[in-house]
Amino acid sequence: MKKIYSTICLVIASFCFSQIIISDNIGTASNKTSVLLEFASQNKGIILPYNRTLPSGSGLVEGTILLDATDPLNATVKYYNGTWQDLSSGNGANVGSYLSIQPSTVVEDTTKGAIIGAPTSSANGVLILESATKAMVLPMVQTTDAIPDPAPGMIVYINNPGGKRLAVFNGSKWTFWMPS
Template identity: 55%
Template structure:
């Protein structure tokens, strides 16, 4: 009997689809089959990408950063596999924000969601061939009380925009 229960338990665990929801147990996605990471609804908060003072020499395709190599001309950037793409379209000033950021620290650890290991180099790595991250959603970026440089959100409603904050201004991407 114990072996039967153990076998059923192991089969159930192997068929389960892991997912992480930050902020509550419900999230925002109505269909969870393709979701690896998502965030609670109605929080008026976003996800903040890493600030970098030196661009990575061998970034993994899909990397998103706040390029603070020049603090007065910071820009959100995305690595497409061959080149960095500007998501901001305008300079931001992160001089004040950088004063509270550590310097001279080499990050060696990383958290991986979706796999046991990953060749990707990053602080947070989402590794999946069939699942994606659902960004935090807001109805309007004006509802975020104190946006931080490097913040990303999805603006839902009639506009349906990706919004990124470079430390000075929001930039919007429409599908």
């Protein structure tokens, strides 16, 4: 009986599709079939993890994004695509005051993290989105001026008809990436 019940549950689960929308039940994407994680429109962004040491090794995967605080006086937003790439266009920021309020002696358990989209992942991270067919929709804003107090490492998508683009904040200035 347990095997029959387990089989029925697995069959039902295989037909279920899930998506996580943070902050409301509507989100911003009109077509949700390719969305794994989505945020409501609310003039807020995602704050990337601050790293005092750039990650390396076998658990590092392409697509990793973080605030590189190895030099707190010249912090930059970076992403990994085989090598670390600067998203701040070389404009470093002083994030020393932000780092002083964060614990500096915490030993991170790299075997723990939230995985969305799969039961397991070979990647190490705080939040891992694991899907071959779905993506994350970034928080959308009309302008970065609408964000009252951006924090270093914040990332948003500007959804303005006159200028749709990605924006990252390194602690002192926004850097904008427009589609080509």
